[in-house]
Amino acid sequence: MPLLKVTDLRTYFHTRNGVYRAVDGVSFSVERGETLGIVGESGSGKSVTCYSIMGLIPQPPGRIESGTAMFDGVDLLHCSPKVARSIRGKRVSMIFQDPMTSLNPYLRVSEQLVEPLLIHGDVPKREALARALEMMEAVGINDAARRIHFYPHEFSGGMRQRVMIAMALVTRPELLIADEPTTALDVTVQAQILELIRRLQKELGMAVIFVTHDLGVVAGLCDNVQVMYGGRIMETAGARALFHSPMHPYTRALQRSIPALQPKGEELFTIPGLPPDVSKELPGCAFAPRCGFAVDRCTAARPGLEEASPGHAHACLRERAGEIKVEAL
Amino acid sequence: MPENILELRDVRTHFPIHSGFLVKHQVGSVRAVDGVTLSVRQGEVLGLVGESGCGKSTLARTILQLVPTTGGAVILNGRNLGEATRAEMLACRRDLQMIFQDPYASLNPRMTVHATLAEPLIVHGICRPGEVHGRVAELMGTVGLAPRFAWKYPHEFSGGQRQRIAIARALALKPKIIIADEPVSALDVSIQAQILNLLGQLCKGMNLSLVFIAHDLSVVRHISDRVAVMYLGKIVELGPAADVIDRPSHPYTRALVSAIPVPDPDIERARQRIVLAGDPPSPINPPAGCAFHPRCPYAVDRCREAVPPLIPAGPAREAACIRLDEIG
Numbered sequence: 001m002p003l004l005k006v007t008d009l010r011t012y013f014h015t016r017n018g019v020y021r022a023v024d025g026v027s028f029s030v031e032r033g034e035t036l037g038i039v040g041e042s043g044s045g046k047s048v049t050c051y052s053i054m055g056l057i058p059q060p061p062g063r064i065e066s067g068t069a070m071f072d073g074v075d076l077l078h079c080s081p082k083v084a085r086s087i088r089g090k091r092v093s094m095i096f097q098d099p100m101t102s103l104n105p106y107l108r109v110s111e112q113l114v115e116p117l118l119i120h121g122d123v124p125k126r127e128a129l130a131r132a133l134e135m136m137e138a139v140g141i142n143d144a145a146r147r148i149h150f151y152p153h154e155f156s157g158g159m160r161q162r163v164m165i166a167m168a169l170v171t172r173p174e175l176l177i178a179d180e181p182t183t184a185l186d187v188t189v190q191a192q193i194l195e196l197i198r199r200l201q202k203e204l205g206m207a208v209i210f211v212t213h214d215l216g217v218v219a220g221l222c223d224n225v226q227v228m229y230g231g232r233i234m235e236t237a238g239a240r241a242l243f244h245s246p247m248h249p250y251t252r253a254l255q256r257s258i259p260a261l262q263p264k265g266e267e268l269f270t271i272p273g274l275p276p277d278v279s280k281e282l283p284g285c286a287f288a289p290r291c292g293f294a295v296d297r298c299t300a301a302r303p304g305l306e307e308a309s310p311g312h313a314h315a316c317l318r319e320r321a322g323e324i325k326v327e328a329l
Numbered sequence: 330m331p332e333n334i335l336e337l338r339d340v341r342t343h344f345p346i347h348s349g350f351l352v353k354h355q356v357g358s359v360r361a362v363d364g365v366t367l368s369v370r371q372g373e374v375l376g377l378v379g380e381s382g383c384g385k386s387t388l389a390r391t392i393l394q395l396v397p398t399t400g401g402a403v404i405l406n407g408r409n410l411g412e413a414t415r416a417e418m419l420a421c422r423r424d425l426q427m428i429f430q431d432p433y434a435s436l437n438p439r440m441t442v443h444a445t446l447a448e449p450l451i452v453h454g455i456c457r458p459g460e461v462h463g464r465v466a467e468l469m470g471t472v473g474l475a476p477r478f479a480w481k482y483p484h485e486f487s488g489g490q491r492q493r494i495a496i497a498r499a500l501a502l503k504p505k506i507i508i509a510d511e512p513v514s515a516l517d518v519s520i521q522a523q524i525l526n527l528l529g530q531l532c533k534g535m536n537l538s539l540v541f542i543a544h545d546l547s548v549v550r551h552i553s554d555r556v557a558v559m560y561l562g563k564i565v566e567l568g569p570a571a572d573v574i575d576r577p578s579h580p581y582t583r584a585l586v587s588a589i590p591v592p593d594p595d596i597e598r599a600r601q602r603i604v605l606a607g608d609p610p611s612p613i614n615p616p617a618g619c620a621f622h623p624r625c626p627y628a629v630d631r632c633r634e635a636v637p638p639l640i641p642a643g644p645a646r647e648a649a650c651i652r653l654d655e656i657g
Contacts, residue, residue, distance in 0.1 A: 041517040041518060041519060042517055156608045157608075158608055159608070186380040186381055186544065187380070187544065187545075187546070187585065187588040187589055188380060188584060188585060188588045188604075188605045189380075189608065190588065190590075191587075191588035191590075191602060191604050191605075192604055192605070192606075194590075195602075195604055213517065213518065214590065215518075215592040216589065216590030216591055216592040216597070217590045218592075219590060219591060219592050219593055219594045219596075219597040220590050220591075220594070220597035220598065239594040240594045240595065243592065243593055243594050244594075244595075253519065254518060254519065255592070257518050257519050257521070257522035258518060258522075258547070258592055259522075259525065259547045259548050259550065259551035259552075260547035260550075260589075260591065260592055261592055261593075262551070264550060264551055264570075264571050265529075265551070267526055267529070268522035268525055268526050268551070269522065270519060270522045270523045270526060271519040271522075274487055275487075275517075
């Protein structure tokens with residue numbers, strides 16, 4: 001049984017300007033110890049997916065229209081608040097993009113680190129502090145015994161991100177949701193943080209959902225990757241399969257537009273048009289209006305996400321029918 | 330060889346730090362740019378890379394004289410900008426334009442695209458009033474925006490389109506050189522590709538020089554002819570872009586290159602990574618000698634003694650490391 005199984009999740013935002021279908025029918029699962037990467041551009045619904053699982057969607061305007069998120073037999077979206085509280089922050093925790101806005105500037109780091117332990121466990125404060133200190137050392141903060149009493153502003157950006165990781169991991173969660181944890185950091189610091197997440201994951205045996213827009217980060221870290229666009233999953237596959245034999249035109253287009261994979265100086269491939277307006281009903285494939293291979297069929301009915309080979313699923317009608325070969329583009 | 334359009338000679342930009350409650354006195358200075366010598370040729374794209382806080386944005390602002398220089402000279406077309414009078418500076422600005430990182434902050438929200446693009450034309454007296462309209466339409470065409478958008482406001486555009494407006498504004502005066510400070514960092518991958526293509530075409534088509542500042546090395550490698558790597562206010566390596574990034578010689582460039590994730594699982598998992606410990610040191614009190622020595626895996630005692638100068642390191646390449654030969 002997978003650790004987390006999300007089925008047909010729909011999160012809509014009801015605003016004065018209309019209904020925004022931020023997440024529109026997303027299903028996936030995460031096994032114990034697995035690293036799942038979710039990639040997509042801004043507005044693709046990758047963060048909202050995570051926020052929905054964590055119960056962080058402001059309601060209103062947001063509303064979870066349908067779906068279940070089964071975590072070890074409990075539906076996180078429909079269980080009682082009490083049950084949810086016993087899981088969130090303890091067995092599932094989350095780290096965010098910007099550590100400065102996610103740490104409380106008024107509280108010493110020590111207080112923020114022991115808080116999850118005091119709330120969730122019957123750990124006495126002294127022991128909680130000892131465990132917090134242990135975690136600070138595990139994330140590679142030198143002189144932790146002294147710096148645990150610092151305020152967040154006394155740390156640099158990379159160190160703050162370490163503090164946030166320590167805070168998320170202090171309860172030894174089974175699932176860590178990381179929402180662009182390295183986007184705001186320099187590449188050298190990003191390399192440190194990725195190394196840290198990789199090491200701690202091995203030590204603690206936890207599963208990780210890693211949200212990012214950087215295909216490079218995904219390549220090094222993730223076992224499986226799903227590509228999102230317009231609130232839907234376009235393709236999901238093992239990391240090697242996704243990079244070496246993509247099956248959805250959007251995945252391929254993303255790859256072709258990164259300078260790192262193209263010969264120097266040559267014109268980069270660009271995706272024409274603009275990201276989809278999720279406030280409008282999209283009857284067909286969300287990518288069809290920008291896809292170079294779209295035919296009438298693509299805009300008529302919404303293609304489902306179906307497996308083409310074990311573990312590799314995509315939502316392109318034409319690839320499935322054998323009319324185009326995305327890999328060879 | 331084409332002439333140098335822009336020359337920087339030992340440029341320094343220090344910001345004073347004041348302390349004291351009633352009587353303010355200077356207690357130190359932030360050495361944001363600390364002795365940079367560079368030249369940009371006509372039609373050349375020079376990439377400038379480095380971590381945040383290394384002084385690359387301050388260098389851009391110094392070139393444009395948006396912050397006063399502490400020392401050294403910025404020479405545009407043979408004229409020292411530090412000594413130029415206000416009137417001369419206004420004339421120089423026609424040749425020297427800037428594109429900023431955040432197209433949400435750099436465009437005036439109360440001005441239509443037409444007003445934004447027409448303003449420099451009128452201020453510099455380039456067009457007669459009757460010609461402004463045609464020139465604005467032409468500019469919009471150059472950057473791939475339909476002229477019918479001229480009467481819209483910035484909030485009606487997406488990030489990529491706004492960056493196009495910012496580029497059009499920079500092009501309005503037909504400059505010789507454009508300084509672009511992280512012009513694609515705020516954009517999504519697919520939009521980033523569009524803007525990179527546009528900048529590449531413009532430089533080729535108009536024989537325009539470009540100083541392209543970014544922290545993403547793969548983007549810099551793609552667009553630049555030469556690249557300069559900055560660390561703590563100084564250039565540590567300089568050379569042809571593909572050479573420097575594919576075969577870096579300075580230990581800092583090596584670490585920087587090794588930190589970029591490669592979008593290929595096989596390569597990414599097989600490679601050996603140099604993970605630098607710690608954060609860049611503070612430019613208020615930089616380490617003695619080579620500023621990189623506290624984080625450098627190759628540092629020896631000699632590195633602490635003197636600031637290493639840029640020395641030749643292969644064809645058309647320079648690096649500021651005294652152990653280049655020893656570390657191979």
